[in-house]
Amino acid sequence: MTDFKTKYGPWAIVAGASEGLGAAFAEALAKRGVNLILIARRLDKLELLAAELGNKYTIEVKYHAVDLADFQQTKLLVSQLECTIGLLVYNAAYAPIGYFKDIAEEDLSKIVDVNIKTPLLLSKLVSTNMISRGKGGIVLMSSLAGTQGSPKIATYAASKAFNVILAEGIWHELLKHGIDVLATCAGAITTPGYKTAQNTKDAPGTLDANTVAEATLNALGKGPKIVPGFTNKLAHFFMGRIFSRKFAISIMHKNTKDLS
Ligand SMILES: NC(=O)c1ccc[n+]([C@@H]2O[C@H](COP(=O)([O-])OP(=O)(O)OC[C@H]3O[C@@H](n4cnc5c(N)ncnc54)[C@H](OP(=O)(O)O)[C@@H]3O)[C@@H](O)[C@H]2O)c1
Numbered sequence: 001m002t003d004f005k006t007k008y009g010p011w012a013i014v015a016g017a018s019e020g021l022g023a024a025f026a027e028a029l030a031k032r033g034v035n036l037i038l039i040a041r042r043l044d045k046l047e048l049l050a051a052e053l054g055n056k057y058t059i060e061v062k063y064h065a066v067d068l069a070d071f072q073q074t075k076l077l078v079s080q081l082e083c084t085i086g087l088l089v090y091n092a093a094y095a096p097i098g099y100f101k102d103i104a105e106e107d108l109s110k111i112v113d114v115n116i117k118t119p120l121l122l123s124k125l126v127s128t129n130m131i132s133r134g135k136g137g138i139v140l141m142s143s144l145a146g147t148q149g150s151p152k153i154a155t156y157a158a159s160k161a162f163n164v165i166l167a168e169g170i171w172h173e174l175l176k177h178g179i180d181v182l183a184t185c186a187g188a189i190t191t192p193g194y195k196t197a198q199n200t201k202d203a204p205g206t207l208d209a210n211t212v213a214e215a216t217l218n219a220l221g222k223g224p225k226i227v228p229g230f231t232n233k234l235a236h237f238f239m240g241r242i243f244s245r246k247f248a249i250s251i252m253h254k255n256t257k258d259l260s
Helices: 002-008 020-031 043-056 071-080 105-133 154-175 192-197 209-219 230-242 245-256
Strands: 011-015 035-040 061-065 085-090 136-143 179-186
Touching (some): 020 035, 020 085, 020 192, 071 105, 105 154, 105 179, 154 179, 230 245
Parallel strands (some): 085 136
């Protein structure tokens, strides 16, 4: 734990921290003694979480209401922080559900802003100081949906593919500067976002948010990508290596067709 704090502290940004997996990341980092900067849109939820973690752990917690769809707003906040950022966890995502023909242009654009533009430019922003310090870490949340075409969440899935490929590339580049980059390709996680979208019973291999956060932080520094959970690892192997692309896409559609 001390090693983790030395390498990825003293402060971590959790972008998309107000609930679900982001809140689980915040607690997993607090347990490791890392001070937190929590970002999301809902200030009331951030305030509650910050108070809870501040009482439970010997760490400092700051929180800011920012819309991550607006990179300039995000950049302004991060540039004004008087904290040394050792870790970025980019957890927020925008995932409208529907077939491509039915998704509005502004929603497609927002997927690009929240899921691609801001994690990309925020990674660039925080990595500059990390390079000077010779240490740090960046976690980009991705999804098993991003490993093949995924009908009904096609653009979201494509944005998640972007994050894996970006993480793998900069993992290699930044390693020599002491910076660890990791993409987490999660299967279903029982978060508020998932519960709202999932109408039927949980998908096989569904994990709770704490398990995914712990698996991710434990994998940081060990490679560019992790798939948490045995069932998800198996699914990833079959979908990517064994099944034809056409078959993998049709299986994905079986899983996504009832989302709403
Ligand atoms: N849940 C799953 O089954 C699953 C599966 C695979 C991958 N993932 C990935 O895991 C991550 C978390 O998923 P989740 O289910 O926990 O999502 P979620 O329940 O929808 O929560 C996302 C968090 O991000 C924040 N957020 C969303 N849009 C934001 C914006 N524009 N600006 C600032 N904050 C924003 C939300 O807070 P506010 O609403 O307060 O802003 C919330 O704290 C995502 O990257 C997702 O792609 C999830």
